[in-house]
Amino acid sequence: MIELIRLNGHTFLLNAFLIEQVEAFPDTTITLVSGKKIIVQNEVNEVYRLVNQRFRQIGLVAIHKDVEG
Template identity: 60%
Template sequence: MIQLSRLNGSTFTLNALLIEQVESFPDTTITLVNGKKIVVLNSEEEVVEAITSYYKRIGLQRIHKETGDECE
């Protein structure tokens, strides 16, 4: 789970495993696997960092390296 901020400044927690893509329009927009879109105050880089950190914490990052996947 990662903590993010809505446009009104309130924080919420999102299951990072549900994220399909992150884009900047210029607002950072997160698209979930179910098609729902969430706009956040966090920059695209901050969101990607939080996702990567979460994957490392739960051991998902290690699985990619062990199977030879070059994406991090």
């Protein structure tokens, strides 16, 4: 789950696995796999960072390590 802020200023938790796409119209609009759209105050790059941070915490994003060989 990631914590986001609705346009009315209230925070809520969103299951990051349900996100299909994130766009700026100019407000950040999150489209879920169900087709539901949620508009948030968070910037697109912040949502991206939160999702990647959560996936990294649960082990879904491997840490890339450059190895010379």
